[in-house]
Amino acid sequence: MDITELTVHELKEKLDKCEITSEEITKSYLKRIDEKESDINAFVTRLDEDAINKAKEIDSEKKANKKLGEYAGIPIGIKDNMCTKGIKTTCSSKMLENFISPYDGTVVNKLLNEENMINLGKLNMDEFAMGSSTENSYFKKTRNPWDIERVPGGSSGGSAAAVAANMVPWALGSDTGGSIRQPASLCGVVGLKPTYGLVSRYGLVAFASSLDQIGPITKDVRDSAILLSLIAGKDEKDTTSVDIPKKDYTLSLKNDVKGLKIGVPKEFFGDGINKEVKDVLYKAIEKYRELGAIVEETSLNIAEYALAAYYIIACAEASSNLGRFDGIRYGYRTKNYETLKDIFVNSRSEGFGAEVKRRIILGTYVLSSGYYDAYYKKAQQVRTLVKNEFAKNLKKYDILLTPTSPITAFKLGEKSENPLEMYLSDICTVSVNVAGLPRNFNSLRIR
Amino acid sequence: MKVEKEELLHIAKLANIKISEDEIDNYLLNLQDILNFANVVNKAPVEGLGETIGTNNNYNVFRKDEVVEFEDQESLLQNAPEKEQHMFKIPKVIN
Numbered sequence: 392m393d394i395t396e397l398t399v400h401e402l403k404e405k406l407d408k409c410e411i412t413s414e415e416i417t418k419s420y421l422k423r424i425d426e427k428e429s430d431i432n433a434f435v436t437r438l439d440e441d442a443i444n445k446a447k448e449i450d451s452e453k454k455a456n457k458k459l460g461e462y463a464g465i466p467i468g469i470k471d472n473m474c475t476k477g478i479k480t481t482c483s484s485k486m487l488e489n490f491i492s493p494y495d496g497t498v499v500n501k502l503l504n505e506e507n508m509i510n511l512g513k514l515n516m517d518e519f520a521m522g523s524s525t526e527n528s529y530f531k532k533t534r535n536p537w538d539i540e541r542v543p544g545g546s547s548g549g550s551a552a553a554v555a556a557n558m559v560p561w562a563l564g565s566d567t568g569g570s571i572r573q574p575a576s577l578c579g580v581v582g583l584k585p586t587y588g589l590v591s592r593y594g595l596v597a598f599a600s601s602l603d604q605i606g607p608i609t610k611d612v613r614d615s616a617i618l619l620s621l622i623a624g625k626d627e628k629d630t631t632s633v634d635i636p637k638k639d640y641t642l643s644l645k646n647d648v649k650g651l652k653i654g655v656p657k658e659f660f661g662d663g664i665n666k667e668v669k670d671v672l673y674k675a676i677e678k679y680r681e682l683g684a685i686v687e688e689t690s691l692n693i694a695e696y697a698l699a700a701y702y703i704i705a706c707a708e709a710s711s712n713l714g715r716f717d718g719i720r721y722g723y724r725t726k727n728y729e730t731l732k733d734i735f736v737n738s739r740s741e742g743f744g745a746e747v748k749r750r751i752i753l754g755t756y757v758l759s760s761g762y763y764d765a766y767y768k769k770a771q772q773v774r775t776l777v778k779n780e781f782a783k784n785l786k787k788y789d790i791l792l793t794p795t796s797p798i799t800a801f802k803l804g805e806k807s808e809n810p811l812e813m814y815l816s817d818i819c820t821v822s823v824n825v826a827g828l829p830r831n832f833n834s835l836r837i838r
Numbered sequence: 839m840k841v842e843k844e845e846l847l848h849i850a851k852l853a854n855i856k857i858s859e860d861e862i863d864n865y866l867l868n869l870q871d872i873l874n875f876a877n878v879v880n881k882a883p884v885e886g887l888g889e890t891i892g893t894n895n896n897y898n899v900f901r902k903d904e905v906v907e908f909e910d911q912e913s914l915l916q917n918a919p920e921k922e923q924h925m926f927k928i929p930k931v932i933n
């Protein structure tokens with residue numbers, strides 16, 4: 392049996408029965424990473440030694456009957472935009488190449504310190520989570536484990552690829568406009584973007600604060616429900632987190648969709664969607680019908696408006712959020728300066744990559760006087776429209792079924808020269824971020 | 839709307855980003871492309887609709903204004919590109 396093929400709930404069962412130790416699990420993953428990393432490039436920072444030491448520690452604490460978290464000794468991989476105390480958090484940017492966080496983010500703290508999980512390392516991403524292919528990383532290009540000529544999607548491409556290649560049993564990603572679901576889709580794993588406010592953003596390096604959410608990337612739906620239960624919850628340090636009672640989401644997993652009302656918005660099955668993608672969804676729809684779900688066509692004519700509004704809002708918020716990178720207190724500082732102003736301008740110009748600069752400039756443009764009303768204000772109104780249209784549909788249906796990505800995994804370099812084309816690949820995912828809704832991507836997993 | 843070179847350079851200046859002469863054309867092209875697309879929002883049926891700023895209904899969230907000391911100053915300063923005597927160091931700003 393290859394340990395690294397197991398899901399987390401299977402691993403936990405073996406741990407609970409003492410059939411396996413945390414050290415054995417951790418070593419199996421490290422071996423797997425050794426084998427695959429040169430092909431996949433999923434990790435920005437590896438923590439082999441720390442991981443083995445912590446696993447040994449947990450094994451001996453377990454023997455001594457010390458009270459530990461329910462998932463103690465289970466390894467995890469973390470997207471490199473979540474702050475981890477004493478360990479580099481780079482956002483895959485030259486700007487933060489040497490940044491060592493002085494604190495753990497809330498979600499990181501919950502999993503590593505309260506739950507006693509083992510951090511296998513920090514995972515690659517598009518710089519500051521801006522991108523859909525992980526080609527915008529300053530350090531390396533992550534590759535899709537199913538075909539290393541192709542991209543894993545993005546921005547959480549390192550997380551999705553690592554899970555798909557069995558280099559980690561599960562991982563954290565973050566999703567601003569599809570950055571969990573699209574790479575999960577392209578890598579054939581399960582990705583979930585939680586409802587906005589369900590998970591604390593404290594310690595998540597901000598891209599677009601009104602859209603960002605942390606969520607699980609896992610091998611199956613049960614693991615996704617488990618990880619969501621562990622990370623959800625109100626946090627004093629994030630005022631946008633919502634105060635709702637703690638839930639065990641695994642209790643909602645039942646093998647029955649009889650009577651479930653599924654709406655299929657016809658606008659998400661138009662010309663722009665690849666036939667291969669549509670065929671898979673039509674098959675899924677048939678399967679749902681067979682199992683007793685009620686599937687109906689519906690209308691949700693917002694995809695294009697939502698995508699345009701998304702890029703306006705996300706870039707506007709990014710231009711403000713990334714204003715903090717000035718080369719003074721942390722992050723890259725240029726060597727080329729005389730005045731303070733030189734430090735700001737040259738550090739930012741040298742420290743940020745092309746896509747990040749493009750979005751900062753776009754965001755500054757739509758917020759500048761003369762364009763604010765035409766773009767930013769309109770986008771905020773579109774946001775209301777998108778929310779309303781979703782609300783109408785969700786009165787009638789329990790869930791809405793759409794594609795996640797209009798295309799299957801594309802080749803490295805295929806879209807990186809044309810930013811707009813890359814943006815358009817987010818057409819199916821951004822609308823729920825704009826509306827603040829949750830969204831799951833479930834793969835038809837080949838095992 | 840057509841973006842002019844002067845406008846691009848003005849926006850870049852506001853954002854504290856320097857665009858070199860040989861990058862200008864590419865930036866203009868990309869920006870124009872993206873803005874043309876973003877213009878779709880002006881065709882959306884939004885008349886009479888309010889603006890949505892955030893996605894949940896929180897308005898002002900208050901907390902007590904209490905000082906919480908972050909004791910590990912060393913770890914804060916370790917990231918400073920330049921420091922002196924426990925302070926961030928910058929070039930002289932007053933003549």
